[in-house]
Amino acid sequence: MSLLVTGSIGIDTVKTPHGVSEDCLGGAAVYFSMAASFFSPVRFVGVVGSDCPFDLSKVFAGRDVDLTGLEVRPQSKTFRWAGSYRGDMNDRTTDYMELNVLAEAPPSVPEAFKDSKLVFLANTAPALQHELLGQIEAPAFVAADTMNCWIQDHLDDLKALLEKIDCLIINEDEARMLANEHNLIRAARKILDMGTGLVIIKKGESGSITFSADGDKFILPAYPAADVKDPTGAGDSFAGGFMGCLAQRGRTDFETLKTAVAYGTVVASFTIADFSLDGLTSTDRVRIDERLQTLRNLTRF
């Protein structure tokens, strides 16, 4: 099935106990596309300013990522983000964020992409996610990410979006905030009651829980990572592996969703092993599949 992603392209500066990576390539759509490209072709929709130092056609060279939806705005500046991670890498601080082009009108979905069946709406204002989704003719399965600021300040927009999508992918703190509920099992149920058919709550080094409105459940630990250099992009890589697997298999039944979650988990474990996209670009599908089998063995009893 055809897979489309809309999301940010960023110039990131990341500090971790393992080093500093200045002005490196980042952004949700970039991590997502790199991760998904191990599984299926990707249709990329995003926008940068004229200052963007990265040539995405080179970044994705040799990968089936269609950049027809990449818009360069001559009068605009590219999104910038800087963040720091402390000791255990589970908490991060945003040092600065310049929305720049992301504060403008969203990019248009190209005509050739409008028949996309699988859609991932990376984190942005829920009203923009809604608008982007409206440009797709007949999506079969739509997943979205969100974050705390939209939950706090744009809750009505977010709830309207939840009624239109099939899957919310969200981290545990955001799930608790959205559901106003400490217990994650109850939080998952409350989020499903808001209208989405599936919720995946990401727990960082503790894996994820996946609940469906039909009562299906899947709980998976993270791949055990002893060497975490930079967690940036882990969530978007998870989403990329997840959606890429669904696109490759052409199905969204719960058994396939479980395998897709496991692939997302494994792909994210490569992302966090190095700065920027280096962890992803230095692996391949064979190693991803090996790690999937390892994860299966580690959790089986």
Added chain:
Amino acid sequence: MSLLVTGSIGIDTVKTPHGVSEDCLGGAAVYFSMAASFFSPVRFVGVVGSDCPFDLSKVFAGRDVDLTGLEVRPQSKTFRWAGSYRGDMNDRTTDYMELNVLAEAPPSVPEAFKDSKLVFLANTAPALQHELLGQIEAPAFVAADTMNCWIQDHLDDLKALLEKIDCLIINEDEARMLANEHNLIRAARKILDMGTGLVIIKKGESGSITFSADGDKFILPAYPAADVKDPTGAGDSFAGGFMGCLAQRGRTDFETLKTAVAYGTVVASFTIADFSLDGLTSTDRVRIDERLQTLRNLTRF
């Protein structure tokens, strides 16, 4: 295989958002024995003062818990502990603790118990754990628990103990403290380097990781619990289910250890559903086995 536990018997007062349980029965050896009794006979070693309001022979009526090792000291007072849990039940505050009889000499292991093969040394001063262990003639598999105060103030004693035991069962914060390492995978390896053949790191609502010195690994999520009333005793119930399963099966190979970890996880999920021992005493082996199968299905892909 014969299973012996040494540990505390307590008069607990617990406050959670779900209510208050005053002067109820608690203590590591009590939770452990109740949990293990679903699987195998238990030999109980512990000490109380003359003020103890609980008749343990009635508490364990109908269960194969041998109280020959229960010592009542007429001049002493029973251990007391009071604690409070906040919102998400993952953090607790100790409101007060009166060691009382636990600050005196440890109980003696009865002659009839000295041939025990499986031994669980519940949390106490590592020097006392060492002394108790010395009373067992030829144990086959020894597991121990510990806590932050011993790691901080009695590290040499604890390290000496780790060279004598087969398995350390420890929670994640304590594992990080003991290993002086944030990353839990690295922490597990460092703890194994201290001499124990197996380490089980408990992560509360996120399950556990089990690493062996031989390189075997097992990662298991917690059973998804929507209704957590009182987490007190969860760790000791986990240890009881774990050791009880090993005793019943009479083996300690890694495949059996994995199943035992899963049983410990499931038994703990019953403990936290109610105050004091009520969650454990209101279940049975059939329901424990059903929940084990559910956990297996929830994690399989």
